[in-house]
Amino acid sequence: MSWRRFFRRAFWDRDRAEELRSYLEIETEENIARGMSSDTARRAAHLKLGNTVRIREEIYRLNTISPLETFGRDLRLALRGMRRHPGFTLAVVLTLALGIGANTAIFGVVDGVLIKPLSYPNAGELVSIKQVAPGLNLSELRMSATQYFTYRDEGRVFQHIGLYGDGGTTITGIGEPEQARLLAVTYDVLQALGVQPQLGRLFTESDATPGATPGGRPFAPVVILTHAYWQRRFGGDLSVIGRRLIADSNPVEVIGVMPEGFRFLDMEPAAEVISLIALDRSGMRIGGFGYWSLARLKPGVTIADANADISRMLPIWLEAWPTPPNTGGRQEYEKWKITPVVQPLKDEVVGGVGDMLWVLMATIGMVLLIACANVANLMLVRSESRRQEFAVRTALGARRGDIVREVLVESLVLSLVGGALGVALASAGLTLVVATAPTTLPRVEDISLDPRVVAFAILVSLLSSMLFGALPALKHAAQHGAPIVGAVRGASSSRQRQRTRNALVVVQVALALVLLVASGLMIRTFAALLHVEPGFAAAADVQTARVWVPPQQVADPERVTRLQHEILDKVAALPGVKAAAFASAVPMEGPLRVAVTPIFVEGKDYAPGTPPPLRRTKMVSPGYFAAIGTRMIAGRDITWSDIDGRVKVVLVSENFAREVWGSPAAALGQHIRDSPPASTDLWREIVGVVENVHEDALYRPAPTFVYWPVMMENFNGNALSATRAINLVIRSDEAGGERLLNGVRNAVWSVNSSMPVFLVRTMKDLYDESMARTSFALIMLAIAAAMALALGVIGIYGVIAYVVAQRSREIGIRLALGAAPAQLKRMFVRQGLVLSAVGAGVGLVTAIALTRWMSSLLFGVERLDPPTYAAVLGVLAMAAAMASYVPARRAAAVDPVQTLTAE
Amino acid sequence: MPRRESPLQSETPQGTLDMLVLRVLVMGPAHGHTIAHAIERGSEDVLQIEHGSLYPALHRLENRGWIASFWGTSDNNRKAKYYRLTPTGRKQLAAQTTRWDEIVRAIGRILKPSTE
Numbered sequence A: 001m002s003w004r005r006f007f008r009r010a011f012w013d014r015d016r017a018e019e020l021r022s023y024l025e026i027e028t029e030e031n032i033a034r035g036m037s038s039d040t041a042r043r044a045a046h047l048k049l050g051n052t053v054r055i056r057e058e059i060y061r062l063n064t065i066s067p068l069e070t071f072g073r074d075l076r077l078a079l080r081g082m083r084r085h086p087g088f089t090l091a092v093v094l095t096l097a098l099g100i101g102a103n104t105a106i107f108g109v110v111d112g113v114l115i116k117p118l119s120y121p122n123a124g125e126l127v128s129i130k131q132v133a134p135g136l137n138l139s140e141l142r143m144s145a146t147q148y149f150t151y152r153d154e155g156r157v158f159q160h161i162g163l164y165g166d167g168g169t170t171i172t173g174i175g176e177p178e179q180a181r182l183l184a185v186t187y188d189v190l191q192a193l194g195v196q197p198q199l200g201r202l203f204t205e206s207d208a209t210p211g212a213t214p215g216g217r218p219f220a221p222v223v224i225l226t227h228a229y230w231q232r233r234f235g236g237d238l239s240v241i242g243r244r245l246i247a248d249s250n251p252v253e254v255i256g257v258m259p260e261g262f263r264f265l266d267m268e269p270a271a272e273v274i275s276l277i278a279l280d281r282s283g284m285r286i287g288g289f290g291y292w293s294l295a296r297l298k299p300g301v302t303i304a305d306a307n308a309d310i311s312r313m314l315p316i317w318l319e320a321w322p323t324p325p326n327t328g329g330r331q332e333y334e335k336w337k338i339t340p341v342v343q344p345l346k347d348e349v350v351g352g353v354g355d356m357l358w359v360l361m362a363t364i365g366m367v368l369l370i371a372c373a374n375v376a377n378l379m380l381v382r383s384e385s386r387r388q389e390f391a392v393r394t395a396l397g398a399r400r401g402d403i404v405r406e407v408l409v410e411s412l413v414l415s416l417v418g419g420a421l422g423v424a425l426a427s428a429g430l431t432l433v434v435a436t437a438p439t440t441l442p443r444v445e446d447i448s449l450d451p452r453v454v455a456f457a458i459l460v461s462l463l464s465s466m467l468f469g470a471l472p473a474l475k476h477a478a479q480h481g482a483p484i485v486g487a488v489r490g491a492s493s494s495r496q497r498q499r500t501r502n503a504l505v506v507v508q509v510a511l512a513l514v515l516l517v518a519s520g521l522m523i524r525t526f527a528a529l530l531h532v533e534p535g536f537a538a539a540a541d542v543q544t545a546r547v548w549v550p551p552q553q554v555a556d557p558e559r560v561t562r563l564q565h566e567i568l569d570k571v572a573a574l575p576g577v578k579a580a581a582f583a584s585a586v587p588m589e590g591p592l593r594v595a596v597t598p599i600f601v602e603g604k605d606y607a608p609g610t611p612p613p614l615r616r617t618k619m620v621s622p623g624y625f626a627a628i629g630t631r632m633i634a635g636r637d638i639t640w641s642d643i644d645g646r647v648k649v650v651l652v653s654e655n656f657a658r659e660v661w662g663s664p665a666a667a668l669g670q671h672i673r674d675s676p677p678a679s680t681d682l683w684r685e686i687v688g689v690v691e692n693v694h695e696d697a698l699y700r701p702a703p704t705f706v707y708w709p710v711m712m713e714n715f716n717g718n719a720l721s722a723t724r725a726i727n728l729v730i731r732s733d734e735a736g737g738e739r740l741l742n743g744v745r746n747a748v749w750s751v752n753s754s755m756p757v758f759l760v761r762t763m764k765d766l767y768d769e770s771m772a773r774t775s776f777a778l779i780m781l782a783i784a785a786a787m788a789l790a791l792g793v794i795g796i797y798g799v800i801a802y803v804v805a806q807r808s809r810e811i812g813i814r815l816a817l818g819a820a821p822a823q824l825k826r827m828f829v830r831q832g833l834v835l836s837a838v839g840a841g842v843g844l845v846t847a848i849a850l851t852r853w854m855s856s857l858l859f860g861v862e863r864l865d866p867p868t869y870a871a872v873l874g875v876l877a878m879a880a881a882m883a884s885y886v887p888a889r890r891a892a893a894v895d896p897v898q899t900l901t902a903e
Numbered sequence B: 001m002p003r004r005e006s007p008l009q010s011e012t013p014q015g016t017l018d019m020l021v022l023r024v025l026v027m028g029p030a031h032g033h034t035i036a037h038a039i040e041r042g043s044e045d046v047l048q049i050e051h052g053s054l055y056p057a058l059h060r061l062e063n064r065g066w067i068a069s070f071w072g073t074s075d076n077n078r079k080a081k082y083y084r085l086t087p088t089g090r091k092q093l094a095a096q097t098t099r100w101d102e103i104v105r106a107i108g109r110i111l112k113p114s115t116e
Helices: A003-007 A009-033 A038-049 A052-062 A066-084 A086-115 A145-154 A187-193 A227-234 A303-320 A329-336 A345-350 A353-385 A387-395 A400-436 A451-478 A491-531 A557-572 A624-628 A640-644 A654-661 A738-751 A763-806 A808-816 A821-857 A866-892 A896-902 B007-011 B016-026 B032-042 B051-064 B087-111
Strands: A126-133 A138-141 A158-172 A178-185 A219-225 A244-247 A250-257 A273-277 A289-297 A339-344 A542-548 A577-583 A595-598 A614-620 A632-635 A649-653 A671-673 A684-690 A705-709 A712-715 A718-721 A725-732 A757-762 B067-073 B079-085
Touching: A009 A038, A009 A052, A009 B032, A009 B051, A009 B079, A038 B051, A052 B051, A066 A086, A066 A400, A086 A353, A086 A400, A086 A451, A086 A763, A126 A303, A126 A345, A145 A158, A145 A289, A145 A303, A158 A187, A158 A273, A158 A542, A178 A187, A178 A757, A187 A289, A219 A227, A219 A244, A289 A303, A303 A329, A303 A339, A339 A345, A353 A387, A353 A400, A353 A451, A353 A491, A353 A763, A353 A821, A387 A400, A400 A451, A451 A491, A491 A763, A491 A821, A491 A866, A542 A738, A542 A763, A557 A577, A557 A718, A557 A725, A557 A738, A577 A614, A577 A624, A624 A725, A632 A654, A649 A654, A654 A684, A705 A712, A725 A738, A738 A757, A757 A763, A763 A808, A763 A821, A763 A866, A808 A821, A808 A896, A821 A866, B016 B032, B016 B051, B016 B067, B016 B079, B016 B087, B032 B051, B032 B079, B051 B067, B079 B087
Parallel strands: A178 A273, A219 A250, A614 A705, A649 A684
Antiparallel strands: A126 A138, A126 A289, A126 A339, A158 A178, A158 A244, A158 A289, A219 A273, A244 A250, A542 A725, A542 A757, A577 A725, A595 A614, A632 A684, A649 A705, A671 A684, A712 A718, B067 B079
16 A cells, blocks of 8 residues: 555556556457457456456455544545535534633633743743741741752752842933833842843842942942843943943943743743842841742752751751841741742742632633533534435445444534634734733733644644534434434434433523523622722722832931922922822732831730731822822821821721721820830830721722831831832822823922932722732623633424424424414423523532632622522523523424325 | 455465565566466465455555555566565565464464374
């Protein structure tokens, strides 16, 4: 057998036919020469040669690649069948395209976000290092610089370990002052990631010598630019290496440019300038847990090994470094019970969206199952109409395997066509997802329709073709030997078929119910979130923008605050501004800018080594709560005269007041401080209590808060401290508008022309971000549930319509005998409802079992929420009734004379 | 469809017909008709075959590259397809003949009464 001959069979056939003809002519001639008559001679020659057709067939077979040949034949038959039934084909292909397309799209997201390794070399070796402190009831404690040094010196499992943080840096010296997104790293972070610069070089240890940090800035005077920043600010100028910039009023030298594809984990917004953290070991103490950390493990080292190694080093670390003053010494830190939590770096980047994505994947998988059930139903109906054809072919010698194979090939072709269309849909869907994905969805840039996703689509197509093709194929195999005559009316086997179809509908309804419950629960979650009072009001009217006063420009804290006050007055005077204030951070900005501090309460005893609970703290200007819309529950706001007069006042949140003193009113006049009670009188009086604010997200409980004034004496080790980085909070109808923003910029620049205004957002943006995860899940689940319901309805409709068509003769007789059309209608509707009820029962049990997996997505609603289940059952019952009523009405409209004479 | 074997394949030992064809072609190129008659005569009419079943064998041999074909004119001026032995075919014939002779001798030793 050879492929060349396989494709030249037709040529060979003609050639042999001619050869055989030539034999006949020669033989005939010889026979004539032997004295036969020409007729006899020809007949004798034919006899001698034998059956020429059979000879040609045999030669043809010699050139055949047999399985391929039969496959080709089945394929042609399938295509012909599809062309002959365009309606059926279209219905099947579209159903499958939707099912496979949706699955492929979601798999594309799952693959890009959860499965693909991070885009660093040997990304499996990369880990994030975190720690928890159960003794402090702290679920996340960042790393301190001293730990970094100990781990680097004593560690046995790391190739590289580094610290990093993010922030902003004011870049001047190239055009307008600008706040650039800063990634701050120790020299080994980029080495750990294994990335290479596009231009110049990476940081080295010698760049970070402590003597190299001018002006008290904790960074070495070298920077690396990211590709985007290099393009934007330097137009991709190759001579950028060696250029000097001014970063936060300090000269720095550009030593490298990162390549275009470089992204640091999932830093959002992306870094623009990378600075080198310069750490001075001398005089370093144990505190200062302010850094994140990542490491590259040595090959073959497991996460457990890494955890064990760090656990081993923690006592060494506590021994090696001095403890800060005013603390309970080493014993205090031992009581923290610091425990390392090493995780794959990917888990750190992906965060908590894994749950949601897997729920979506499962959901969409169910939609595909429903689609397959529907298609199987269609196939059964179609094969019903082909039973006679199959019976005839069986009688003519077709084997059972031939017909089963043919049905399977047909399913395969249908599902592959559907799959191809599905991939096109998925491609469009993925583009949409990437464009509209919530900012909380990490690694969006890794989502693409790559070969793996396409392979998934093909696999899913093959699997679904088996799912929906197996049933009709098995049915054919089972009915082998059915009589030709009357095959169409085999009553018993048709009842069995009807059972199969009923089972399919039950499955469909059950799955649809599960999806409806899931999306119903999401709707309830969404509604519950909308009812959460965030702790601020009319978010769309609140404009925020950040301004930073660098110490190099204004050193004196008093002048900093005065300057900020001046800016505030100018902003407040802008047209349309109803209120203006500022704070160190606005709600929902993320944990970075909110301090977490132990707060001591007057009158309570604190044994040495047992610090009080940690509270979140912020600095606020007078009028901040009024501007952002947080209600005063008791007492009064801070005033400028408090600040100017250095009056020791403070505000607390309602939940803090209730926790400590029982009621907001009882908190007024009480005193708190941020350091252990000592000789100096640092108690600050609570003058007001404000509404709780959902600082982290709507679905997280509101944390307890302490609000300090923006300028205080004797705070945090400083004689006088101001808040250099502030967020302006401006209430105006024009929030988000260009006119207001220009006004704000001009107000800031008229006070100091080298201060950038950045991170311009409205509170609505932050609020929407906080809702993003839920709304994304809600939309996806709602789409899935709608598809499921539609497919389920089509399933019920199809079955009832088929029953009506099949029993039209019986209906005709009944009508002729005087049955009321309404009664017949009821009969069929009842049948549809019974099927749906069984499906709903199965679905309820399934839903109760499966919704457990989505509890992490829910908020303010139980996963067995009765109203949701009731509503879903109601919707389903209505849909089922409608789906059966339409074909039932057709039954009632049957003309008895016509149906009875049609037979 | 169930496969039907050609009568020749089922009634003569495997490869026998192939060898007969090759043997005929040692004498020089010939067309199908000649080969069929030559085999019939050469076997002293022991092998009564339908001449048609020769053609699949010819096709098979040609596929294996043992014989090659060309269109020519017969003695009585008819267009006919001629076959000739290729060098590979010649080698095959030699090898198969040796093997065949060995088998025949072996059979002969078994069947003949021992005279020694």
